[in-house]
Amino acid sequence: MAETIVDDRLWENFHRAVNMSSRELRKWLAVQGAGEITETEPDQAGSELGHRVADILGKRRADVTPDDVEVMRRVVDKVTDLRGGDTGQWEPTAGEDHWRHRLMNVGHDPLSP
Template sequence: MAETIVDDRLWENFHRAVNMTSLDLRKWLAVQGAGETAETEPDRAGSALGHRVAAILAKRRADVTADDVDVMQRVVDKVTDLRGGDTGQWEPTAGDAHWRRRLMNVGHDPLGS
């Protein structure tokens, strides 16, 4: 097995927190960032953090960098904070639209699996 700088716990928590695929997240970011100025650069529409998450999802574990590890931890912390608690206890739940958009901007759909 190739060496990795990501410990098992963070890897599992990140993939539990980020329940959208890279493609779904990129589509979401494009829709969220659509506007007059974003139309010329659709790949840059949406949150920068969301794009970092999508890029990490497309990587093999062995290819994750130290910067990626920092992003992964930020995302786990953000989703845990917004969802309120232990990542193992999350069930699909509806919330207000702003709350859901904030979660989806980093790859977590609270209504997804």
């Protein structure tokens, strides 16, 4: 097995917290970057953290860098804080648009199982 710097727990929690695919996340970030007056380039639209998450989703576990590990921790913490509780306990939940959009900016759609 290839050596990795990501422990099993973080890897599993990250992939539970991030329930959008890289493609879905990039599409969401592009939509978020479209404004009434200006529109950013699709690959630059949305949050930098969201783009980092999408990049990590495209990597094999053995290719994750120390910076990626820090991003993974931040995302798990952020989603856990916003959703509340353990990552394994979440049910699809409707909430206010602002709350849902904050979660989707890092790859978690609270309406998805």
